[in-house]
Amino acid sequence: MSAMHDDGEAPGAVPRQAIAVVGMACRLPQAPDPQAFWRLLRDGRDAVTTVPEGRWLLPGAGGDTGSPLREPGTHRGGFLDQVDAFDADFFGISPREAAAMDPQQRLMLELSWEALEDAGIVPGDLSGGSTGVFTGVMGDDYAALARRPGPGALTRHSLTGLNRGIIANRISFTLGLTGPSITVDTGQSSSLVAVHLACESLRSGASALALAGGVQLNLAAENAVGAARFGALSPDGRCFTFDARANGYVRGEGGGVVVLKPLEQAVADGDSVYCVILGSATNNDGATDGLTRPSPDGQAAVLRAAHRASGVEPGVVAYVELHGTGTRAGDPVEAAALGAVFGATRPAGRALRVGSVKTNIGHLEGAAGIAGLLKAALSISHGLLPPSLNFERPHPDIPLDDLGLSVQRELTDWPAAKRRVAGVSSFGMGGTNCHMVLAESPPPTPSVSCRPEERRPAEEAVALVVSARTPGALRGQAARLRAHLAERPELPLSRVADALVTTRTVFPRRAVVTAGSRRTALEALEALAGGAPHPALVTGHHTPTTGGTVFLLPGQGCQYPGMARTLYHHPRWTVFRDALDQACHALDPHLDTPLREVMFAEPGTPHAALLTRTDYTQPALFALTTALYHQITHLGPTPT
Structure with a gap:
């Protein structure tokens, strides 16, 4: 076993700036938001279904819609409902332009807005600031559908509507974000590489805040046929990750976005943090036996590089969210790389737990990495490990015990440790690998709440x-x-x-x-x-006006016994109390009875009767409205 400090810090490692995940949003099969996604994972549900009516129909003679696909593995998948639905007016987009836009653009706009709201950030407040947008995208199914009828179907909006690079740019344009705006395509690792690049941008200072994620919508039958004829799809329509039945993957679709900022800034801002990204790395397998054949050495190298960047030893990791496609060639290679890096550093009797979200929702291809990241982040946040489905006995080429691995088969508490640490892997078929090391956020610093x-x-x-x-x-x-x-x-x-x-x-x-x-x-x-x-x-x-804000203060006649007494004694409204004290201190020398005693008097008492006299009414109202003015402006609103 390699040397390791008590806190899991790798000797000689230089950890990089931690990045906080402060917001998230997703639209995944049978999971329209992160809360629903967690319930699906926690309950061990399978969201893979038969293909919805109207999907994956090849054009017939004369452009007529043909019959459903008969290719092996194309009868099932993980699908979203109403991928055509979009509130264009909300984003200031005309109906004609919206119709020409790839639904992946539309979905990422919605998810970016929702993720910012989840982070407690008003999207309009970011306009003009250096917020970066990093989006992983692999498919362009809508472009294929739009071009089927020929050039006559294209419009003035088609160029921007169908260009994948515009997916990130559309978010930046709509929200007025001036940081880096990059669409990433590294195949199936696209979305996790996008998150990696977002973290690097934050560390370099190019971005002050970042939106990162990915999207995949499976709309065109041609791409389903291509995957089937390549031999990637499971004839059973399931992902049997690390299982002896592994025979390919089932396609899935959806999208996810995380909001990222440096941990120090998140702590200073008082943000809720799902988890922190300690480090990440990306590489390529280089020359292998074939363009799409994965390399155990390449995958092991990216795992080690990510841990060097994170500053923690692999031995402290309790769980790794696998790339885990369930293919005959891919699973044994991934297992071998994990064993080489993690197996040698595991404490005795403490196997590395592994699982794959693809068994729940299918392989989201270009968005697979963000789905895995969301699963790991939610697991860390909840302190639970959800089950990986469709596993009965290990693949004959995956000796789990020898490799120090264990497939997570049921919902359990997170293994006892000083800190929850997990890994997330995502690998592209062209050899671009990415791995990320996550951990639970440090406990919040005790402070006096301004909102008790x-x-x-x-x-x-x-x-x-x-x-x-x-x-x-x-x-x-x-x-x-x-x-x-x-x-x-x-x-x-x-x-x-x-x-x-x-x-x-x-x-x-x-x-x-x-x-x-x-x-x-x-x-x-x-x-x-x-x-x-x-x-x-x-x-x-509300109808916007150009006249600004006016404060209108009430005049004589609105006074009543006991006015402002509750507000004065409330622990939250200290500015009001201090301002009223100051006003009373200035006015009391000119009155026979202290002003507060008159204002706070019980109805029917002699002091309450004084409030009806002009010489007490006017000072009382002046003191009250002055104190209200100070309290209201302290909260934000100011008169023009």
């Missing part, structure tokens, strides 16, 4: 702000927010209220639910989702 939800009175009302571009979208947002709250009863309403106004873009169609209880909030959101009224619900449409 735990000190809010239980009965205090909060305002839940929901907005969208259209009435239908507003109802949809309300339904999703209600479901989110219903599924997470432990989540404080105050925390949700804060997030809705500080981490979400505010659109013209708006609604506010004012609720002092979870029950009221759920009822009002349900009413909003159904287009019904509710006493706790206010809706409206």
Whole structure:
């Protein structure tokens, strides 16, 4: 066994700057978001199905649609629903241009927006900043479909709509991002290489923030036929990763995006961190026996390079998310490389656990790496290892015990360790390999919260702000927010209220639910989702103006006994309390009774009666509105 420090640091290694995963979004078979994806993984579900009606139909005579494919392995796959659906108006895209756009462009726009929201970043706040976009893409099925009818079907939007390089550029253009904008194609390793390049860009300072991921949509029958005739597909329509039945892979589709920033910055910003990327590496197999034949030496080299970059020994890794296609040639080579690098450094009796998300959702080809990364990141975050499916007995050329490997066959807790550390592999058929070393984020530094939800009175009302571009979208947002709250009863309403106004873009169609209880909030959101009224619900449409913001302060007649007493004593509103004290200190020398005693008096008392006298009414209102002004401007809004 090689030497290793107690904390797993590799002797002589120089770890590079850690990169934090602060947000994510995905659209995967039977998993429209990361939460659904985790449930699918945790429950060990198989999302591979028969081919949906209308997919993978070759053109017949005269351009008519032909019959379904009969090639081995083309009868099943992992598919998305409604790949043609897209809210073009949301992104300011005309219907004609949207129709000419590759759905992969559309999907990556949506996922980038969702990932930023998951990270608590308002997309509009990034405009003009050095945010990089790195997108892995291998397929161009939509281009093949668009060109089938001939040149007459092409429009002025076809060039930009069908160009794969535009997929990253479209995101940068739409969000106004001025950092690097790169579409990567290294075959099946494209999306993990895109994440690797994003990390390098952050470390070099070329990007301050990065969106990275990949997409794959399987729309054209020709590409399915090509994969089948190449011999890559499993006639059974399943990925039997590392299993004796391994005979090819089943195709899958989808996309994923992660939001990345340097760990130090994420900690300073108070971000929630799914995991950190300690290091990564990419290489190529070089000259092998064939262009598509993998090399155990090349794969072992990229594993070692990634660990040198991460600064940790392979022996501390508990789990590796495999490339794991389930092919006869690929699986034994990958296993041999893992054994060579990890087997020699494993503690006795502690085999390296391995698995493949391809057994759940199929091989996403150009987006396979991001799917594996998301699985590993969620596993680290939850402290659980989900099962790898379709494994009964090992491939005869994969001696698991000799290699120090063990296929993860059931849901278990993460193995006990000082820190959860995992690896993710992705290999392209042309020999471009990528490996990444992930770990759990360090514990947050204790700090005094500026938003102490735990000190809010239980009965205090909060305002839940929901907005969208259209009435239908507003109802949809309300339904999703209600479901989110219903599924997470432990989540404080105050925390949700804060997030809705500080981490979400505010659109013209708006609604506010004012609720002092979870029950009221759920009822009002349900009413909003159904287009019904509710006493706790206010809706409206904001029309932008050029006049700016005006603060209008009330005059005599709005005073009442006890006004501002609750606000003054609330621990959250210290600016209001200090400003009111300052005003009262200036006014009290001119009054017979201290002003606060008059303002806070109980109704019916002699002091409360003084509040009706002009010589007390006017100073009280002046002190109150001055204090309110200071508190409101401290929170952000300022009058023009």
